[in-house]
Amino acid sequence: MKPFSGLPLSQAMLNNLETLKYINMTPVQEVSILPVLEGYDVLAQAKTGSGKTAAFGIGLLQNLKVSRFRVQSLVLCPTRELAEQVSEELRKIARFQHNIKILKITGGLPLYKQEHSLSHEAHIIVGTPGRVLKLLERGSLSLKELRTLVLDEADRMLDMGFIDPIREIISYAPAKRQTLCFSATFPEDVKKLSRSIQNNPVELAVDREH
Ligand code: ADP
Ligand code: MG
16 A cells, blocks of 8 residues: 555645545555556546545646636536435545535526626536536536546436436537546446546456456
């Protein structure tokens, strides 16, 4: 097991990870954090509960331009509950950095409230595909300055039939971007999606559930 302290992270990030009692990296974190930090596309498979949120979240947070109040990262999740978990985990990891704004955009909440929050801008959006697409179509969310797109639980999103909204969302994003694809399993449809939206990804399979 390798400690986080060996990574080229800011001292503030390292101190915060220590406060969270994140001392050693999980296997998926050990292989993903550096390529994410260096801007590569990553296609990673690791089972549920293996720390995938921090595996993409640490590099994503370190690469944010905090003084630039625009949506720079979008994390798509299959369900409201998972979006909630991911935004909470990202907030924990970002805790030392009070001015980072993370906004959750999921169905079930009034659109006007989300549009009001968006009018104040955010650095990171964590959301479900349907609602994110709706806000893009209404023009209340802009991805013009998006730098990193994350598909979290890609296998589940495809199982749930989100392929079309995902592709439409990507049509609003710059072609030159970092795309991270994290998944518990590696079925053919995930590989196919990866081939069509990622650029020469670093492929990491940490374990296999099936
Ligand atoms: P996954 O997305 O792979 O299912 P999560 O990112 O939700 O996993 O992480 C699972 C749990 O492990 C969370 O409660 C998280 O806070 C914790 N965790 C993640 N990384 C570490 C670490 N390096 N050390 C200790 N706990 C960790
Ligand atoms: Mg997860």
